[in-house]
Amino acid sequence: MSIESFDQKLEMVIQEEETLQYASFTNEDxxxxxxxxIDLAKKAGQSIAIDITNHGVQxxxxxxxxxxxxxxxxxxxxRRVVSLSNHSSYYLELEGAKTGIxxxxxxxxxxxxxxxxGGGFPIVVQGSGIIGIITVSGLTSxxxxxxxxxxxxxxxxK
Structure with a gap:
């Protein structure tokens, strides 16, 4: 993949992180x-594992x-990578592939x-920052x- 392609994908992921945010987030959310x-995975015939944390609690x-x-x-x-970096794990994968490190x-x-x-994504509440993490495993990253x-x-x- 070219540097430009990596840059485009990295920019897309940053845009997703900046726009896919909640006004508030509860356990019901x-x-x-x-x-x-789960519904989307079932409709696609996929088998996944999923985990969501809210303020560090599963x-x-x-x-x-x-x-x-x-x-x-x-x-x-x-989940640990998202927690350390405050970025989606896919962003970090792409960044590493682009730089070679x-x-x-x-x-x-x-x-x-x-x-x-890929498969870890920060849950962001507008004005509060990252309050949780959603992770999925079972498919390609x-x-x-x-x-x-x-x-x-x-x-x-959105």
């Missing part, structure tokens, strides 16, 4: 978001038939604990990211 992602977790403990481990790795290498992080691959974005767009009507 987490339930709605989680169920929306408020939604579901593993569709066909997912395993490995998916659960990836949820944790992606992964997020883990740049920050001396253990790859078995931190996963800078780009598809995991796109599933989250599609659900957020649907719910937030």
């Amino acid at each position: 987490a339930l709605e978001l989680g169920l929306k992602i 408020v939604f977790h579901y593993m569709m038939t066909g997912t395993t403990q490995v998916n659960n481990e990836w949820l944790e790795r992606k 992964t997020y883990n290498d740049r920050n001396l992080l253990d790859a078995s604990i931190y996963g800078p691959y 780009e598809e995991d990211h796109e599933l989250i974005v599609k659900a957020l767009r649907s719910i937030l009507n």
